[in-house]
Amino acid sequence: MEQAAEPAGEEIAMEEMERRIQAEGNVRAGNILKVDSFLNHQIDWQLLDHVGQELYRLYRDAGVTRIVTIEASGIAIACMAARYFNVPVVFAKKAKSRNLDGDLYVSKVKSFTYGREYDVTLSKKFLSAADTVLLVDDFLADGMAMNGLLDICAQAGAKVAGCGICIEKGFQPGGARLRSQGVRVESLAIIESMDETTGAVTFRAQ
Amino acid sequence: MEQAAEPAGEEIAMEEMERRIQAEGNVRAGNILKVDSFLNHQIDWQLLDHVGQELYRLYRDAGVTRIVTIEASGIAIACMAARYFNVPVVFAKKAKSRNLDGDLYVSKVKSFTYGREYDVTLSKKFLSAADTVLLVDDFLADGMAMNGLLDICAQAGAKVAGCGICIEKGFQPGGARLRSQGVRVESLAIIESMDETTGAVTFRAQ
Numbered sequence: 001m002e003q004a005a006e007p008a009g010e011e012i013a014m015e016e017m018e019r020r021i022q023a024e025g026n027v028r029a030g031n032i033l034k035v036d037s038f039l040n041h042q043i044d045w046q047l048l049d050h051v052g053q054e055l056y057r058l059y060r061d062a063g064v065t066r067i068v069t070i071e072a073s074g075i076a077i078a079c080m081a082a083r084y085f086n087v088p089v090v091f092a093k094k095a096k097s098r099n100l101d102g103d104l105y106v107s108k109v110k111s112f113t114y115g116r117e118y119d120v121t122l123s124k125k126f127l128s129a130a131d132t133v134l135l136v137d138d139f140l141a142d143g144m145a146m147n148g149l150l151d152i153c154a155q156a157g158a159k160v161a162g163c164g165i166c167i168e169k170g171f172q173p174g175g176a177r178l179r180s181q182g183v184r185v186e187s188l189a190i191i192e193s194m195d196e197t198t199g200a201v202t203f204r205a206q
Numbered sequence: 207m208e209q210a211a212e213p214a215g216e217e218i219a220m221e222e223m224e225r226r227i228q229a230e231g232n233v234r235a236g237n238i239l240k241v242d243s244f245l246n247h248q249i250d251w252q253l254l255d256h257v258g259q260e261l262y263r264l265y266r267d268a269g270v271t272r273i274v275t276i277e278a279s280g281i282a283i284a285c286m287a288a289r290y291f292n293v294p295v296v297f298a299k300k301a302k303s304r305n306l307d308g309d310l311y312v313s314k315v316k317s318f319t320y321g322r323e324y325d326v327t328l329s330k331k332f333l334s335a336a337d338t339v340l341l342v343d344d345f346l347a348d349g350m351a352m353n354g355l356l357d358i359c360a361q362a363g364a365k366v367a368g369c370g371i372c373i374e375k376g377f378q379p380g381g382a383r384l385r386s387q388g389v390r391v392e393s394l395a396i397i398e399s400m401d402e403t404t405g406a407v408t409f410r411a412q
Contacts, residue, residue, distance in 0.1 A: 043295040044333045045288040049322065072277035075249075079282045082251040089249040092279065118327075126248045 002094060005052075013054035016047060017166060017188040018203050025201060027194045031141070031169065033201070034179050039166060040073035040138050048080040049120030054133065055164040056084035058186050062161035064134045066090055066127065068153070070120060070145050073138040077166060083135060092122045092149060105155045107148040120148040122156075128145065130156030140165040140187060145173020162186060210292030219260035222253060223372060223394040224409050231407060233400045237347070237375065239300060239407070244345050246279035247334075247335060254286040257394060261340065261370040262290035264392050268367035270340045272296055273335065274359070276326060276351050279344040283372060296374030298328045298355060311361045315354040326354040328362075346371040346393060349380020356389065368392060376410050 038044040064085050071079040078089040095118060106123045111118060127133070135149050146163060153160050157183040164183030168175045170190040171204045178185050190204040232240040244250040270291050275284040276298045284295040301324060310327045317324060333339070341355050352369060359366050368390030375379045376396040384391050396410040 006380045036329060037331070041296065041299070041329055043284055043285060043288070045292075045295060045299070048285065049289070070331045072281060072299075075278060076295070079249060079251055079254065079285050082249070083255070086251075089251060089282070090247065091249070093278075109240070123242060123247055125243070 005083040013047075013050035014188050014206065016050055020044075020047060021167065021189055021201055022205075024041075024197055027196045027199050027201065029196050031172065031194075033167065033169070033191065033194060035138075035167065043076050045076075045080070048076055049083075050146075051077055051164075051166060052081035052084050055081045055136065055186070056186060059085075059134055059161055059164065062134070063132045063159075064161050065131045066158075067134045068092065068122070068127065068149060069136045070094065070149060074136055077138060077164075079134045081134070081164065085134070085174050088126075090122060090126045092120045092152060094118050094120060106151040107151040107155075109148040111144065120145070120152065122152050124156070127152070127156040127158050131156065131158040132161050133158050134161050134164055138166045139169065140174045140178075140185070141169040141172040143172075143178055145176060146178065147154040150178075167191065211289040219253075219256040220412065222256055226250075226253060227373065227395055227397075227407055227409075233402045233407065235401050235402050237378065238374055239375070239397065239400060241344075241373065247262070247283050251282075251286070253345070254282055255289075257283055257372060258287035258290050260394060261287045261342065261392070265291075265340055265367055265370065268340070269338045269365075270297045270367050272364075273340050273342060274301065274328070274333070274355055275299065275342045276355060280342055283344060283370075284340045284381065287340070289372065291340070294332075296328060296332045298326045298358060300324050300326060304359075311358040313354040313357040313361075315350050317350065326351070327360065328358050333358070333362040333364050337362065337364040338367050339364050340367050340370055342370040343404050344372045345375065346373075346380045346384075347375040347378040349378075352380060352384065356384075370395075373397065 024037045067078045067089050075091050082089045103124045107120045109120050165187040168187035170191045192202045192204045194201045230243045273284045273295050288295045309330045313326045315326050318380050371393040374396045376394035376398050398408045398410045400407045
């Protein structure tokens with residue numbers, strides 16, 4: 001058996017995430033921040049490895065047994081973190097395919113990005129009341145996808161250690177609502193404001 | 207900067223993949239092999255780390271500059287392999303979202319699993335004639351998704367080092383057709399036949 005990865009030391013991922021957003025992020029109309037050069041189209045494995053290390057530093061004592069995310073971008077983050085936690089990843093799916101069993105947890109999610117509702121599904125085989133879950137995703141904005149994952153964890157009776165987010169849009173309500181519900185949310189970068197005309201991005205001090 | 211991962215040594219991933227398929231795979235009607243406990247719903251990061259190591263052993267001298275896959279399951283494999291190659295991952299997307307630029311390579315793919323056609327898209331920013339690409343995916347069956355990725359590489363003028371596949375369904379035409387076209391295809395497990403009534407899976411000797 002392979003040993004789980006050992007974190008290299010300091011928490012460098014937060015500073016690094018902000019730096020990459022400033023250097024490569026693109027602010028677009030409709031509160032869209034494009035970070036497709038390193039996070040959700042092209043993927044910088046080293047950055048995500050640092051994210052995985054940082055999430056492990058934050059949640060290492062939380063008894064995490066599974067890292068749960070939603071396809072597609074979250075899978076990369078979840079896998080890089082899983083090396084440090086040495087636990088399986090389970091990714092929820094966005095539509096029912098005929099390859100999936102009927103025995104599913106299902107939650108309905110409204111996507112602002114895609115302007116439609118979809119079902120999030122996760123096989124009952126892979127999540128139970130014995131689990132403590134770290135939920136990860138690339139973005140947290142309105143928090144609709146995260147709500148779906150929390151709903152699925154509740155259906156499973158699984159404990160939620162918290163959320164690990166690469167980029168939180170602090171000016172949208174998802175993060176505040178989750179924290180007010182008592183959910184631990186750790187975001188590597190929290191955007192306080194962004195301006196599509198100047199391209200300026202301001203981060204919340206953490 | 208983090209060092210790229212170093213492969214531990216022997217090629218253990220082929221034997222391991224066959225063993226996991228035998229132990230956990232489920233043969234279903236319609237040539238479906240369910241391996242959702244370790245490959246494409248729940249993900250065993252250690253298995254995929256071994257897959258990444260083996261792909262690096264096979265393609266380490268091919269001058270790979272990018273690992274390209276298609277969402278969603280391929281992302282996990284691509285990320286674990288990227289650590290060894292120390293190159294970025296680019297994952298093609300299955301539908302045009304309004305978060306994507308207009309400047310895209312597009313190829314049409316017919317999915318047998320989902321029974322419909324979809325567009326595969328990849329931003330022109332992330333693939334060019336300067337690239338040598340390793341294409342990875344979880345399954346190779348009829349090869350339609352891989353055709354789409356090859357078409358996108360051709361549009362970009364990128365060189366293709368070859369394909370790295372976790373499970374090839376040898377009784378479906380994709381692998382044979384790609385090899386007859388001169389594409390290098392390396393599959394960790396090639397299924398010669400499978401029987402939905404007995405659940406038996408037979409592998410091709412490699």
